[in-house]
Amino acid sequence: MADVGLVLRSTRVITSSGVRAASVAVAGGRITAVLPHQAQPPGGARLVDLGDDALLPGLVDTHVHVNDPGRTAWEGFTSATRAAAAGGVTTLIDMPLNSIPPTTTVRALEAKRAVARPQAHVDVGFWGGAVPGNVPELKPLHQAGVFGFKCFLLPSGVDEFPQLSPAELDAALAEIADLGGLLVVHAEDPRLIAGAAAPSGPRYADFLASRPREAENRAIAGLIALARRHRARVHVLHLSSAEALPLIAAARREGVRITAETCPHFLTLTAEEVPDGATEFKCCPPIREAANRDALWAGLADTTLDCVVSDHSPCTADLKSADFGRAWGGIASLQLGLPAVWTEARRRGHTLEEVARWMSTAPAQLVGLRTKGAIEPGRDADFAVLAPEESFTVRPADLHHRNPVTAYAGKTLYGLVRSTWLRGTKIADHGTPTEPTGRLLERQPEA
Template identity: 75%
Template sequence: MTATPSAPPPAADLVLRSTRVVTPEGTRAASVTVTGGRVTAVLPHDTPPPDGTDGTRVLDLGDDALLPGLVDTHVHVNDPGRTEWEGFWTATRAAAAGGVTTLLDMPLNSLPPTTTAEHLAVKRDVARDKAHVDTGFWGGAVPGNVPALRALHDAGVFGFKCFLSPSGVEEFPQLDADGLTAALTEIASFDGLLIVHAEDPARLADAPPPRGPRYADFLASRPRAAENDAVARLVGLAARLDARVHVLHLSSADALPLLAAARRDGVRVTAETCPHFLTLTAEEVPDGATEFKCCPPIRERRNQDALWAGLADGTIDCVVSDHSPCTADLKTPDFGSAWGGISSLQLGLPAVWTEARRRGHCLADVVRWMSAAPAALARLDGVKGAIAPGHDADFAVLAPEETFTVDPARLHHRNRVTAYAGRTLHGVVRSTWLRGEQITDHGRTLGKAGRLIERTTA
């Protein structure tokens, strides 16, 4: 019996060719074919292109590197309610200019906060027509909203954020020990994910209060012990409840052995750190320069070296921005009163690559930390975070050896305050692509192709 021939694959809409394509199997010369917004094949570099009669666009990138678009799971967009701080239009433009094609918005600093399904609907309505990149949402776990958590999960949030110490905004209070247990018990019942700002309030209360312009005084007000104790409490509770937990913006390298041991014991805990912890050090922060203020804080160079070691050995999974902007007037010269947050959404890739290459890491490492691992955290790894057949054709084209000096006037986020001003960084993002559509060209916005995504996005 003669087998029926299979139908030929559909003609590609787009072929991107580079001598450096970063794939899950490694970096190699390749041609990447795209059909209907998805990657259909990763072929040898010298595969002959179509003859052009079928309308396929063929683009040779030369030696520019083709990376999967970054996935940033920690972005404070602040919209609605504090749109003078940031907004979906400006934040997602900045993301696209920096090679980020998917972001998840944090539930606080907007009004209302994303603590009920109804509040989530408000936020989605605001974001829907403003997203330049794919945008999803975290829910919030705050005192009294345990009954709302399952409805938020069913509405498609990617998990739930809580604070163990004051958040800085009164409408998003922290959870005490009983509140944390109640929230995590409920979240574990549907195998949800709790992401945690882990600083112990008692340790913070015992530390000297921050006031004045000296960075050393601010650093003393947020001791490593506050992070270490909070991580220990979180890990113990996750082990007891068999719950999924994620430590946000890890700053204290002292917590790494605890995290590594917990993972060896089967505790379902992951952790992230941020570009500013990997590239900036306490020793270089000038007094009064509150553009460097964040909580937990930028620590000493020796601590930074240990964070890099934690990335290298897999104890830290992800590198994400924790983009937390504000208006310039809130960055007063007093570290006690200034708003804490660093704006880096557009600069994360070159900042991390600059330091990674200096330390002997390769682009594949950066892609693992900034694309593949965050996609896996959000359970989007079937569609995001890799150049592989079946995945969305989301790409960042990077010139890894080129440098630029950070000029705040060229940044796209709303208030152009940045701790990176004047720094020379390696890695110029030539273009960004979302589902096979080019959305930026050398930082210039070409179009708005972003969609709102949900936890069940496939």
């Protein structure tokens, strides 16, 4: 204990073994001990007494579109990681699109790393992309440290990241399985989407009808069959249709290696409340009805759903026109995920311990970050300090996202992020980030 330089004390520390009053000792950027609440700090250590504010492990958001380089008018590493830090997120994994070039080759990965390195306020890792014709690139990307590979089964929305055909998906998954890698999938069936009426105009009901639940259900069923055949590890991104949960649960019981995530907007917003023309609510797959939201919460409670991540997918304000057929589909929520989820979780009787598992521990496990995601000795000293009973009203001007367009504007949320800490250094204080001190992360070999 002689090298301890910092002790954080709280009556509500969310540890890997439960919530307790404790003092957390930090040395060299790592947690060295979780001590009794009133333990005397070692000589020379700085004591930060958080009172009754909750000390959570820093959030790990494995689904973020930073768009840098190439579409930095939409977002960038400075603005995205500042928003992450302000919202209690200490680690994010960047998606391979909508940057230009997309992260589908090692050369593109290195270009992205060069841009991110001097700007990162939080730790940043990268997904690779699986697109038509790049199977030979998958092994080099895996060896270069990407955390897995993302693919689409239908058009992605940007021309430089095409979807995989069934044959191409099969070939990519076979290669990824041989590598011991992870495929993460935007799972909607293209034929069912093509067969639905295309959305046009301001009515949200028309947009919702254009992305039926069955498109998700059928795509996930097909993905399960492929994962079973290749004995591959797959992950369903941004699950919206609760009807797919029994398929996932049954596959797991059978031994299929499948996991799934959902997002704050699917857990907190409902189709019934989306005003016509309000395309800040547009995302794909879409926000569905209140009954579907209830079933997603049940899927979290019974662990069919593993984690909650943002799918932060911002754009410039002009791309959010009032026409649901033309507007960009994506919700910007990186800074607001923790309070949004906590607001609904507390209303439903869930605990901060569960929220920490969904938004920190499970995402860290998904990508194999063994030093992230929990408050226990040996882990990185990454923390979010939360005032759970305090509320605030979302004002877009307070957000650090490059474009302050948000579906949460005007909403009252519970859970004020007082501060965020990365490896024992405070990186945001009452919503104001400090200088960038984040590091670039690579996939860690299996233990």
